[in-house]
Amino acid sequence: MAKNPSNGGGRGLRVVGTEEETSDSGTKQKRPARTNRVNHFELAYERIENLIVKCELKPGSELSMQDLQDLIGLGRTPIHHAVNRLALDTLIIVRPRHGLRIAPIDLSRERLLLSLRKDIERFVIELAAQRSGASHRNQMLHLNRILRERREVMDINEFNEIDRRIDQLMLIAAGEPFVEHTLRPLHTIFRRTGWLYHRQMPGSADLKATIDVHLSVLDAVANRHVDAALQASDALIAFVDDMFDDLEAKIDPSLLDVSIEPLCSQPRD
Template identity: 70%
Template sequence: MARSKSQPTLVEVTENDVPRRRNRINFFELAYQRIEEMLVTCALQPGRFLTMQDLQDMTGFGRTPVHHAVNRLAADTLIVIRPRHGLQIAPIDLARERVLLRLRRDIERFVIRLAAERSGPSHRNQMLHMERLLRDKRDSLTLAEFNTLDRRIDQMILAAAGEPFLEHTLRPLHTLFRRIGFIHHSYMAGDARLDGTIDCHIAVLNAVANRHVERAVEASDTLIAFVDGMFDVMETRIDPSLLDCSVEPLLGA
């Protein structure tokens, strides 16, 4: 009797393969979040030149996650890749970013409307909890603490809106204006208090959580107008070296 041909061996995927893939994705996201945070707080100064290795050393992540993060941030126009010269943290152009604020206003109107219309009980519960947290800690929040909560608020609104495409559109805009807020509150004398921006966020959360669509859109416009007011101050009072570190700082700054 002829021997039967052996059956082809199936490649078995074990459970151990799944965490490795998930961990790799987490490293990509964590590297992005870490670099984005350093951009917002100007630990990576606008205008600064550096290398991929510099970012690896600063973040503690390996080449692949950092490379992945840099490509995303370059697409977001936050980092400039200069062939044969390394990387540059994009200088801040106040005139350009003020134009982009108008774009954010229009997109936010659409997102806020969707969030107010589509939010489910879980979304609304999270927003009301965040609203209470902001009210309770209104007078004691540090800028770093507020920025952490601000990221979560952005995520809540986008989750309630239920359209994944919007996250990729708004993410770089949120980063740009979170950095503007950081510079404004950190370096503009007399403008360190956060109660104005906190009150704007409370109004947005309350309106969306209660599904008051038009009031939510109005609250969003008020928040954008608050940010626009920061530009009025910064355009006349900001030290230019804070917007581009290659510029010589002003005497006495």
């Protein structure tokens, strides 16, 4: 039987995404590592999503699949899989033969989508308050403690990580996987807009108000107070809606879409 090819010193090349298994004859064979592939798909999605949320991939910017591979450090297949999902989430625009474009921030559209998020969020929060088990409530109380302890010093990047964990936990506690496909991209869309608001709007770096509305949701759901949970969810959505008033009035349009030329502060001759 032919031997596996090796690289100097008798050491075989490591094949990414495969595992070794031993046959009855004692010969080592390669087989696909399905779990690793799935993990790479999810990892690619989360890394690109995070770059979009933090506007490191600027709204309206153009790039290629190869650019993403270089940024993320993963192969073409997981990047392609992640891009397809993000395109369905309306966060990336795929232009055949012309590469990719990060979806600009359309404040009018997002404000319209906020009403959709409100209805779905209420449904999820109500189910989470009714169905959450001891493990779910333990995790909610843990997140609650972190927010309270870090309330005075937390920055937007740290908050967004906690916020993402809260969103995931509420979906799991609700026990209705159907809504995740709609609500998860909505959360990402508004997390990006929230990042821009807290990083770019004067006087908006303080996160105490947004932390407080999230604490109200966690408290109510963890204690299974359904009516209070629904009121807290509505208050959170109202807080986000108020954010749009400032953004529409004051944000530089080029921050919403880099293809828009920044306005000059001085008049031209």
